Amino acid sequence: MSVPMLDCWLSARRLDRYLDRDDSARLTDGQARRLEHHLSVCARCASSAEDRMRVRAALHRLGARHRPDPAAVARLEDVAARLRTGEGA
């Protein structure tokens, strides 16, 4: 028994939104449940989800490695503190 192509198409369209959980485009509970069920029975879409998660994890690691220089953050925090206390005026 093959997996319905319509579910694969919907899965591909919704996977990023499902993984991002962004308030601007959050899936409904029903959509999320349908997607989760589809991923449990369709190896191709499950593999696609794993690919996406793997790339996302790598991008998150890149973001963590390329953080701003703590000294620059400290200088800006000092600027902010002086503004807040009126010393910079």
Next chain:
Amino acid sequence: MSVDQSTRHAVGPGPDPAAGDPDASTGRAELFGTYVEPEIEAMLRVAHRLTGSWNDAEDVVQDSLVRAYRAIDRFDGRHPRAWLFTIVRNTHLNSLRRTRPVPAEDEWLERRTPAFGADRAPSAEEVYADRHFDADVEAALAALDPRFRRVVLLVDLDHLTYAEAAEVLGVPVGTVMSRLSRARSRLREQLAHRRPGPDPTTDPKGKRR
């Protein structure tokens, strides 16, 4: 616009409408401490995405802090990060008008270096595999069209929401989503050679056994 740290301009909020009103000044200071100061690192990251340079980003954030301080009593308290990122974007645009229009690129992507100092993974094998995969991801990211790359940088590396990225880029949320989708799709295409082999627990039609 590289600036020596010792020559950064003096900081001051300029003429203050709340001057002489201690209650207004105190309220403004509290709002500034609540909404702005916790987001300094995020502002610096966003400014870096816009300017392509950490030095320029620091200048932009310094100016943005002054603007935010002056405007905070008019801020309605909703979506503080989006409000701040809009200030960062406008400050960046103003600085471009004062100087030459330099296309923003990411320094670290232009001179990609080996990925040292990566997050610790549980095993040496995973660290090894992640480093090789990460290098390929970085190369694929560098090969993206800048319009698409910037959305990935803001959302996936800097963890902005779609709406915040839309504010930074000055485009609708739908545009952020479509660019993000295309960018991620291209990244996956570029990384297809790194995909693990077929899963032996599935049949040829993709149905799980």
